[in-house]
Amino acid sequence: MKKKPNIVIINPDQMRADTLAHLGNEASITPNLDALAKEGVSFSNAFCQNPVCTPSRCSFMTGWYPHVRGHRSMEYMLHDDEPNLLRNLKNSGYHVWLNQRNDLFPAQYPEKYAKYCDTYFRLPESPDSLPRDNWRGEKGESNYYSFFRGKVPPHKNLDRIWTEGAVEFIQEYDEEKPFCIFLPLMLPHPVYKVSDPFYSNVNRDKIQKRILPPDGFTGKPKIEKELNKLFNMDSWTEEQYKELRAVYLGMCNEVDFFTGMVIDALKAKGIYDNTVIFVFSDHGDYTGDYGLVEKAQNCFEDCLTNVPFIVKLPKEMGRRKGISDELVELIDFYATVEEIADLETTHQHFGKSLVPYLQKNEEELRDAVFSEGGFRVGESYCSETGGPNGLTEENLYYPRLSLQLSNEFTYNGKAVMCRTKEYKYIKRLYEEDEFYDLRNDPEEVSNVINDENYKDEILVLKERLLTHYLDTCDVVPLNKDKRMDSDFIELLYKK
Structure with a gap:
């Protein structure tokens, strides 16, 4: 029987799709990812199902949308009674390698990690430490919550160690069974900081202009206006924002470097051609767009939801190459691995395998993509607590977390996005909805939800969203239960 292909999953954190040079960003330096896209397919219209870490990861590791099991919180992970791809791969004969970058499994049960992987890579050494807070401005200054640190001394960070x-695992692997490496990274998650050579590699003159918010944040959710106020960065010059964006691209350059290290190891081992490689991020980052940094729990601009998604199949399987503008979702990752690895179907999920498209047996994928997030009033337990010491104004995440914990809980109200190539509709539970004509307003600054000229298009996407919820609102377990005990059945049918 032919050996199943190896699987490598490189999962940077908070990386926007427009950070890839082959997708048109002239300031980006991503040669390894660009080369990988030429050998496989890079989806320019790939979208995450939630704009923050844990819910997105729970989604792409199950093939479920967040609403199927309530994965809308940063502190509700995947549990034993829920499916997950790594466990399924392990149970089907893969040697699964996993590092300590979690945001997926409950950390209070470390003894259970053995169910999900064969090798749990713990840090063999401490990363080089950097002074933690001496770079922040004084409280009330414009750099206090900006996440911007800039150039830092060369150091060995967590991602380098992982x-x-x-x-090393690839170099020393000698088992007959195939392996799966899940390599989630910290980069380019803020704090925005990077060392040389990555810092100096980025040409500041080529940095894309940031998107400015509409006046008064008209048409936008109120959390964006309040975050802008709390970040206190309106006094920043465009040169300062340009430097922040350059540092972020330097961090993405470092992600590309680490990707190259893995690819080189696969080639040196002679197993590159029989390895499936996935590179995708869990969600994006504002990086100065709309006067904001980092992310938000219930916002869905493309800078947060449009992510890199590159797939390289084994040499004998891949047919399609280069850039594709087909709409895909991160939940399609689960379905694609399920087909490639020939996994037993353990649960109903909603991903669409990309294999037929990658092999040119299919020409179209999705007509719309969806992302969702936020909380209902009363779900205060979903809010992040600010860490072991609780939330204080010294916490770098104070602006976002303070709004989650405020009495005005609708700052983080539930919302859902339905996006096609032409339009984006956002349904909000407690605020005015949003609708953007992406053909004429790709920056999403003009909310035309009340424009009569778009009445028909809005109704179409509302109907599409209703169909989506009806189709994906629940799952029925595959294993049937017995309705009656055997003694009762025997008495019932006794002659």
Whole structure:
């Protein structure tokens, strides 16, 4: 029987799709990812199902939308009674390698990690430490909540240690069964900081202009206006924002470097051609767009939801190459691995395998993509607590977390996005909805939800959203239960 292909999953954190040079960003330096896209397919219209870490990861590891099991909180992970791809791969004969970058499994049950992986790579050494807070401005200054640190001394960070661990695993692997490496990274998650050579590699003259918010944040959810106020960055010049964006691209350049390390190891081992490689991020980052940094729990601009998604199949399987503008979702990752690895179907899920498209047996994928987030009034337990010491104004995440914990809970009200190539509709539970004509307003600054000229298009997407919820609102377990005990059946049918 032919050996199943190896699987490598490189999962940067908070990386926007427009950070890839082959997708048109002239300031980006991503040669390894660009080369990988030429050998596989890079989906320019790939979208995450939630704009923050844990819910997105729970979604793409199950093939479920967040609403199927309530994965809308940063502190509700995947539990034993829920499906997950890594466990399914392990149970089907894969050697699964996983590092300590979690945001997926409950950390209070470390003894259960053995169910999900064969190798749990713990840090063999401490990363080089950097002074933590001496770079922040004084409280009330414009750099206090900006997440911007800039150039830092060369150091060995967590991602370098994890990548070296994955490379060593590849170099020494001698088992007959295939392996799966899940390599989630910290980069380019803020704080925005990077060292040379990555810092100096980025040409500041080529940095894309940031998107400015509409006056008074008209038409936008109120959390964006309040975050802008709390970040206190309106005094920043465009040169300062340009430098922040350059540092972020330097961090993405470092992600590309680590990707190259893994690819080189696969090639040196002679197994590159029989390895499936996925590179995708869990969600994006504002990076100065709309006067904001980092992310928000219930906002869905493309800078937050449009993510890199590159797939390279084994040499004999791949047919389609280069850039595709087909709409895809991160939940399609689960379905694609399920087909490639020939996994037993353990649960109903909603992903669409990309294999037929990648093999040119299919020409179209999705007509719309969806993302969702936020909380209902009364779900205060969904709010992040600010860490072991609780939430204080010194916490770097204070602006976002303070709004989650405020009495005006609708700052983080539930919302859902339905996006096609032409339009984006956002239904909000407690605020005015949003509708954007992406053909004429790709920056999403003009909310035309009340424009009569778009009445028909709005109704179409509302209907599409209703169909989506009806189709995906629940799952029925595959295993049937017995309705009656055997003694009762025997008495019932006794002659």
